[in-house]
Amino acid sequence: MRLDNNSFRLAESMPAMDAVFLAWNYIGNRDAKRMIFHYLTTTARAAVAKADVVLCNTFEELEPDIVAPYSPASSILPIGPLRTWQRLTSEAPAGHFWRADDKACLSFLDAQPYGSVVYVAFGSLMVMSPAQLQELALALLASARPFLWVFRPGLTTKLPTAFTDLLPHHERSKVVEWAPQECVLAHPAIGCFLTHCWWNSTLEGIRNGVPLLCWPYFTDQFTNQTYICDIWRVGLRVMPKGNDGIVTKERILERLESLLGDSGVKERVKRLKDLAEKSMREEGQSLRNLNAFIESMRK
Known part of the structure; x- marks a missing residue:
């Protein structure tokens, strides 16, 4: 990671981000900020390190420097955008909270x-x-x-x-x-x-x-x-x-x-x-990733 004038890049190919807007800076008091910082830098990071693959609801063209095979985060597998509301079910749609x-x-x-x-x-x-x-x-x-x-x-x-x-x-x-x-x-x-x-x-x-x-x-x-x-x-x-x-x-x-x-x-x-x-069509990258993951789980 490189830091220049309060901006940082996780890799040279990735866009610059303002450090002011890091996740833990907008969570409330100092204790809450420390908790989020600790979670993101230790717990979540350790979990990702143990995973063979991380499934993400995104698509390659949206975040090419994150999910490309040659990127620092090459274990991330984009399988999105997912469409929960098109499920054939009588149950309530995923993600609803109220009525x-x-x-x-x-x-x-x-x-x-x-x-x-x-x-x-x-x-x-x-x-x-x-x-x-x-x-x-x-x-x-x-x-x-x-x-x-x-x-x-x-x-x-x-x-x-x-x-x-x-x-x-x-x-x-x-x-x-x-x-x-x-x-x-x-x-x-x-x-x-x-x-x-x-x-x-x-x-x-x-x-x-x-x-x-x-x-x-x-x-x-x-x-x-x-x-x-x-x-x-x-x-x-x-x-x-x-x-x-x-x-x-x-x-x-x-x-x-x-x-x-x-x-x-x-x-x-x-x-x-x-x-x-395009990513979720039959020949789209996200759909191919999802199908490949399902096949790997069957083995």
Whole structure:
């Protein structure tokens, strides 16, 4: 590993990363940071060292310097992008947390114009302050764009009154506690994805060719944001301008409009989508890797 001016490269062929955004720097207090640092540098590393192969939900064209056979991490075998929602099963889709029977958001999307909807979802762990939540809520209303917001229990105590009072007057909006995310992101009405940048959400957005508006919360979400914005260039950051850490309504609106108006981002994410689809076709590298792994387990 080489470190230059707070940036580092794990190998010469790999892109530079800012050390400020290492996973343990966004986990809370000093004790929590030490715990994550210890886990990543000892426990996880030791587990990987003992493994013959590490299966990863990614594809070679997305991270060529990581998964190529000649790379320092040559034991990594990409088998993605995986599609859990296409399983033929009566059970709830993998990865859902709330209500697997809520299809109302899909009916809502069916009624919206192509590429118009802002999809907002922050996963199962992110928490927002009431002040920040109000800025986001009012920005969504002020955008005059249709939006689908997954407002899960636990994001904060409740929606701001200013938002709930105005929401009935915003004709093209829907707030749900749960959404079938993979189905939502595959819908042609989706224009962009406001996301916390957890890896599954990142890959789901890319696989469906959806531009990403990045609002990371902790751990590797900041690293994923770097890849999204600086390396793949398929999204933009949502970052506060002031010292109070609050992203204002105006800032959110500016970032949202910049992303939706960026044809370059749309072209690049469309290219990654095509590569992702190719990787899982019959002759795709990821599918070949998965089949080879299954055959090795049968021996």
